[in-house]
Amino acid sequence: MTSPEPTPHGPGTNPPGPLPSPRRRRRRWLKLFFLLLIAAFGFANYLGYRHGYAFTHYAPAGDRPPKPESLSFGQKLRLGLTGVSVPRPVNARTPESVGLPFTVVSIPVRHEQLEAWHVPHPTAKGVVVMGPGYMSAKDSLLPEVQALHDLNFAVLLIDFRGAGGSPRGDVTLGVREGGDMAMALAFAKEEWPDLPIFAYGFSMGAVAVLKAVAVYHAEPTAIILDAPFDRMISVVRNRLRTMNVPAWPAAELVVFWGGRSVGIDGFAHNPADDARAVTCPTLILHGTQDARATGPMVQAVFENLPGPKQQVDFDGAGHEPLARFDREKWKQAVQEFLNR
Known part of the structure; x- marks a missing residue:
C-alpha cells in the first residue's frame, strides 16, 4: 500500500484560487x-x-532674479x-540721478492712481509718454529719457499698475497696461494741448502702446515700439x-x-492682431540677438501695421532697451522719426 503524495500546502492552509483571467488583468x-x-x-x-x-x-520687493539662461x-x-x-519692481533712482528736473504726477485710472514723472523741456518739440517693460519700474527707462531730453522732447514716464509707485502687485503683460497707457496719453493731451503727443514702450510697454491704440482708441501722433512681442x-x-x-x-x-x-x-492677448488697428506712424526698434522678442515675432507685428512704418535693427543686441546698447544709433533713429 503506497502512501498518498504530499500536497504543496501545509496543514491549515487553503489552496490558491484560480489565476485572474487575461481580461481581468487587462x-x-x-x-x-x-x-x-x-x-x-x-x-x-x-x-x-x-x-x-x-x-x-x-x-514682495527684493533682489531681481537672475535670467533663466544663467541658471x-x-x-x-x-x-x-x-x-x-x-x-515687485521698485524705483531705485529718479531723473535727478541723470541731471534732469522732474515732478511727480498722479494719473487717475479706474479708482486708482498711476504714478508718473514729468520731465519738462524749456523748448519741447513734443511730449513722449513712456511705459517700461515686464519686471521693471519707470526708472529703468532713464537712459531713454535723457536721450529724448537731448533731442528737445519732454517726457511723461509712467509706472504701470503693479510696479513702482503705482498700486497693486499683479501684471497682465500688456492687457491692463494698455488701459494705463491710454489714460496717460489722454492726460498728456489735456495737459499739453498745443504739443504733439508720442508714445514709447519697451517690450511689455510696447505691447501696451499697441493695446492703447487698438482697444482703447488712444490717438498719439506717432508711436515707438522697442522689442514688441507678437503673442x-x-x-x-x-x-x-x-x-x-x-x-x-x-x-x-x-x-x-x-x-x-x-x-x-x-x-x-495677441499684439500682432492689435497692430492691424494702428494707422499712425510707427517706429519699431529690434535687437537681432533678442531671444525673447525674436525676429519672427517682431516681423509679425511689423507686417500687420497698416500705416506708415519703419524698423531699425541693432546688430548683436539682445532683449534690452536699445538706447543702452548703441546710444548714438538710437538717438539718430528716434530723432529722424519724431522730427518727420
Missing part, C-alpha cells in the same frame, strides 16, 4: 494606467498654475517645480525654452492659469 492595468494619467494631469495643472501665478503676480541645471529644476518668483503664448514658450522646459504643453498651461489668475484670456 482591466487592472487599464485602471492603473488611468489613475496614473489622472495624477499626471493634475500634477501638470498644478505646475501650470504655480508658474502662471508667479508669472502674473509680483512677490544651473539644479536651479532650473527647482524653479521648474515652484515657478519663478519675481519681486502672449510666444513669450511664455520662449521663457520656458530658456529654462530647458518643453514648451508644449507647459506654455499652454501657464497661459491658461496665468490668465485666469488675473482675469484675462491669455490666448486672446
